[in-house]
Amino acid sequence: MRSIGEMARDSGLGVSALRFYDRAGVLVPARVDPVSGYRWYGPEQLGEARLLARLRRAGMPLADVRLVLAGWSGADTGLVRELLDAHLRRLEQGLSDARGEFSALRAVLDHRENPMTSLRTAAARLSVAAIELAAALDAVRFAASTDPELPMLGGVLFDIEAGRLHVVATDRYRLAVARADVTGHEGSRVQVVVPTPLADAMRALLDDGQVRLSVDGDRVTLEAGDRQAAGQCLGHDFPEYRRLLPPAGGRAALVDVAAFRTALETGPVRCAEGTGAPDLSVLRVGDDGTVTVCADGDERPDRVAVNRAFLLDALTAGARERLVLQVDAPTAPITIRRPDDEGSLSVLMPVRLED
Template sequence: MRSIGEMARDSGLSVSALRFYDNAGVLLPAWVDPVSGYRWYEPGQLEEARLLACLRRTGMPLADIRLVLAGWSHAEPDLVRGLLQAHLRRLERGLAEARSEFSALRATIDHRENLMASSTAVLELSVPAPELAAALDAVRFAAGTDPELPMLGGVLFDIEGAHLRLVATDRYRMAVAQTSALGYGGPRTQVVVPLPLADAMRALLTGDGSVQVSVDGDRVRLEAGDRQAGGRSLGSDFPDYRRLVHLPAARQARIDTEAFREALRTGPVRAGETREQDDEPCDVSVLRVTEDGRVLVCDDGDDDQDSVAVNREFLLHALAAGARDELILELGAPTAPLAIRRPGDDSGFSILMPVRLTD
């Protein structure tokens, strides 16, 4: 007699499959050891097991497999042939239906691609040069440089209605700025402008008039008079930044930008703290909002549970990009993002992810 392991090896059925077919009453072992429960099969059962393995690979339903094996063991070839033919017809119908569904799916994909191409091929809008220059300056510092995340190595131009919103992020910080835009009334369109092209565009924004921005497929171009900068956009999808626009309630503090920058530059830092996202050490400033609305840069022994730790270099960059004598800091829980906003201006802001302090 054959053990269950030998039967599995010679039949093409796994041990677990043989146990399953035993419990299902399809292929019963010739003898089961009453003490160990071990299954044993007669040599003549090997051919039946191989047939079962073949039927299983074709996807035949278990009820039909039972009938085929019954017809096989009772030498009823006509019954077996009829069952096999019926199953083959089912497979052919299923394949035809699958081909039809895939054909419809390809048509849907092609139609969507055509709509996307047509929606971007004729996009043109006019943007005030000073506003676009200020928006690029406000977000440029937050763009990523990680080659493994190419979609972050640019500035998102998010065009919707009469507004052009610019966004940049490297996962640890994000900056959003908005400008007015005229001349485009189509659906919302997004294009990621690579940093070298964004910098070339910024170099052309020296006048007080308007410039023209156009998107043609994967090409984006800015025209300022007789000068222009254009190139291919990044093909990767940009993260949905809108999920971070609405932050939890936080404590607000109005700061004198230059005085606060000086406090950061000369104040205490936690040298060598690590950003847990990428294990890179950085200088960290720990901030706390007092009851009278002031922001303190904390000493090592001046922490409390409401203190927020941030990458000092990132915060200095965000303050410079804010380009205002006064800014508003929003500090929530120690694990919540810190926001930097311009007083009376809801069109732009920066977000910095907090740093978890090591013990």
């Protein structure tokens, strides 16, 4: 007999998926402990679970999955082949439809003016406190993308406007924003995307006092005394991050970072599906403002799953003993804010749990 954890490891299905398919009557455990409710699976069920994992990765609807599993071990496999072929045709048609829609969207983009062009070719000269810029870079650096397929996210956005420098990074799954006050720039809004190696070189120069930041079209320079870091900006548009920021609201909790970190590191985790998938922490914010790291088997609807490593990084980047954790719906982003600085925050995308 295999425990549910062993079955998850050997089959490629996550624990939450196994629970889901049990409730759906698709893959029912051979035995369920009447006291603890713990699930146990027979040796013959491993093959079914691996088949189910393949069908799941292929995106087959649950109704068809039931029929495939029912006919898989039978003598007549004709129905199974028909179901597989029909699903493949649906996928191919869906891909064809998606290509058509994307082609139309690209045509629309080709006829639009790029609103970022003027922002990226402007010039700016400003002064900023080294300690403030260092703190801002430290607060967002963890969220910068390393995906070579998304070069526009492989840097840190410097957004200069109205006496403020907003520093932004995102890899799609997390977004971090921090700000610093600046002097010397009275012109219009200027934006540049600084490659992460150059941003790291700038951070290494930040010690004390004031530093000078200069933008000349696609080139940016940071001067700290007689030291300098300069280079070309990325020639890509950065997403309009302000539209990605979640609205105020939801359930908020003021957490002690050290205690919360310990609870995350030692508490229960769920394993996301797929090779190399991250460990998930499942959280729930009570009406009294307390945060609970949910135990395995907690199925309350207000729980939210998040990449545990990403959350720990965000806590470190928050650089405070206490941080505000804002949670809304299970499908809404999780926000981490500093109690003393509403303009600096981290946003983490939740991970969907099986119903």
